[in-house]
Amino acid sequence: MAELKVQQFIVGQVMTNCYFAINEDTKETIIIDPGDAGQALCNKLKEENLVPVAVLLTHGHFDHAKDANLVAKKLGIKVYAHEAEKETMADPMINLSGVMGREASAYDADIWVRDKDKLSLAGFDIEVLFTPGHTVGGCCYYFVNEKAVFVGDTLFNDSIGRTDFVGGSEAQLLRSINSKLMSLDDSVNVFPGHNETTTIGAERMYNPFLTMRI
Numbered sequence: 001m002a003e004l005k006v007q008q009f010i011v012g013q014v015m016t017n018c019y020f021a022i023n024e025d026t027k028e029t030i031i032i033d034p035g036d037a038g039q040a041l042c043n044k045l046k047e048e049n050l051v052p053v054a055v056l057l058t059h060g061h062f063d064h065a066k067d068a069n070l071v072a073k074k075l076g077i078k079v080y081a082h083e084a085e086k087e088t089m090a091d092p093m094i095n096l097s098g099v100m101g102r103e104a105s106a107y108d109a110d111i112w113v114r115d116k117d118k119l120s121l122a123g124f125d126i127e128v129l130f131t132p133g134h135t136v137g138g139c140c141y142y143f144v145n146e147k148a149v150f151v152g153d154t155l156f157n158d159s160i161g162r163t164d165f166v167g168g169s170e171a172q173l174l175r176s177i178n179s180k181l182m183s184l185d186d187s188v189n190v191f192p193g194h195n196e197t198t199t200i201g202a203e204r205m206y207n208p209f210l211t212m213r214i
Contacts, residue, residue: 002026002123004146006191009044011037016063017193019150021122021143022050028122031071032056032141032150033193038067042074053122057081057109058152059138060089061165062097064193065107072110080119082130083112085137094135094166113139129180133173134161140181142188149200150191155181157190157198160209174209182210 003024011018012035020041021030029050034041045052052075055068060081072079081089089107092098097105113119115130119141129140131154138161140151153161155177163170181190186201203210 001145004124004143004148006148008191008197009037009041011035011040012063012066014063015194017191017195019191020045020050021124021148021150023123026123027051028053030054030056030122030124032191033058033064033152034067034071035063036066038070038074041067041071045075052077055079056141056150057085057089058140058150058154058193059135060085060095060107061135061153062095062102062105064152065089065095066097066105069108078110079108080111080113081109082128082137082139083114084130084132085109085135085139086112088135088137088167096165115139131173131176131180132167133163133169133171133176135165136167138176142184147185147187148189148191149181149184151181152193154192155190155203155207156192156194157196157203158207159195160207161193177210 005022007020009018016035019032092104117128119126127142134153142149188200
């Protein structure tokens with residue numbers, strides 16, 4: 001079984017968590033939600049002699065997806081995102097790049113995944129968990145053997161993702177969390193898109209939103 005090392009980088013104006021999921025044996029690396037730090041991340045990979053294999057997007061908001069295509073082009077790798085997120089990524093008003101005076105941008109993916117897809121990347125077995133609610137096509141990536149899940153803005157430490165943007169729904173988000181994430185073992189480490197890491201067990205016990213019933 002591959003040994004997973006996770007490096008976290010806080011990037012951009014809204015303090016987004018970008019992650020490197022590194023196979024310690026081969027140095028193959030998956031970039032998760034590069035935000036707007038594309039060039040810096042490419043430099044970091046080179047400095048540490050890491051071998052990039054893919055970019056995974058949890059959703060299409062600008063603070064997560066902005067430099068995904070830039071990174072992929074520079075490194076010769078592919079961008080993965082959920083197929084239900086195509087409109088979010090393509091529309092600057094929905095991906096939020098076109099609001100508040102920002103540069104309006106459209107994003108794309110090379111590979112569109114679906115719920116329960118099994119990915120084999122960097123020596124890891126990864127399951128796609130479709131978790132709409134923050135956006136219509138949000139998803140999480142569960143590293144099955146390593147007991148780690150990268151959740152974007154679906155779930156936070158003691159909180160959940162915002163649902164006041166286009167395509168958001170609190171009821172749908174809570175259904176996603178309860179059906180897809182709370183079915184995982186308590187020991188699974190949770191790597192969110194903002195703020196501190198946590199575990200499924202901690203969120204099951206302490207997250208006030210998860211006591212709600214829908």
